[in-house]
Amino acid sequence: MVKLYGVEGCGWCQKTKKYLDSKGVAYEVHDVELNAEDAAACEKLTGDTAVPVLTVDDKNYVLGFDKAKIDALLGL
């Protein structure tokens, strides 16, 4: 399952969601502001304290909205 770490008011997170929707990609949202465990998992994955972060396997990820990298990660 595609996992998106993000925050409700974050414009880049919203844009990432819209892009995934436009491509028909199913995903689950993990709000790192509302859930400390998700925040810790996100920081552990990237080493960064920034979102959005998109991952498919909790190993490979894309930080920020980068269409080319998202396409490569998801095979779009």
Added chain:
Amino acid sequence: MAKKIVHKDIVIIGAGMAGLTAALYAGRMNLDTLVLESGLIGGQIANAVSIENYPGFESVSGGELIGILQRQAEKFGAVIDEFDTIKKVTLKSTPKIVETEEHIYECDVVIIASGMNRRKLPLPEEKTFAGRGVHYCEMCDGHMYQNKIIAVMGGGNAALDAANFLTKYAEKIYIIHRSQFRADEVTQQRVKKNPKIEIMLQTEIKKLNGKGRLESVDVIDKNSGEMKNIALEGIFVNIGVEPNTQLFKDELKLSDSGRIIAGEDCCTEIEGVFAAGDVREKKIRQLTTAAADGTTAALLAEKYLAKLKA
């Protein structure tokens, strides 16, 4: 795969206040209008927590205001594409060409409302600490600094609003600015009264320190010349913006600051090409003046199109 060739009356480059206002007006004049945006719809105000100087709204978030404007523009037929990035523009030809990753748009009018990009922290360590202590989006990354000591760099309204917003999370916030505040008086008073905020004016960050993550900054007091080390875990950079005109530098005259030269009528040196909003060289750059530019550009674009078709 060959790119699809599509004709449009107007292509608007940028979906900030100027671009969306132009789209609203163009849509209402029944013009076939496309808006291309590679960043965030809303531009500089997309992540603004609270806007208090836009007439008709006591306080509104950037997302809410721009959401209303986007719906208005789309209601009247404007199409907004935020995923098809522009690769090249050819403005002097007939028709004008806007080439994206997926399309070749031929159009009679181009309204450039590409706005401004947030300036990066001009220190060699910026790349090392980007996302690991150095941030550019308070709404996205502020929550990661619960009960931490952080700083906001900058002295304009955006910087001071960011500092106020971040007090929701952080234990203490330094506002570090190299000169005096440029923010309006109301906003200045708000940060001065906030017990979590310490203001350091005439102060410049000289170096970022840390192993893997930001741990402290070296600053210099520009009056005394005294150097100081401040322990903190994050900096939110708000040191101004620079014009997003890279695509147009070979096509249009730019000012010394890199903005497009156009008059109050938004007309550039090329007929049928308009510059609207903060990307246009002018003295006052506010949301209201961006909306005014978008209006002017769209109305004059319609007159230009009518003349072409006559």
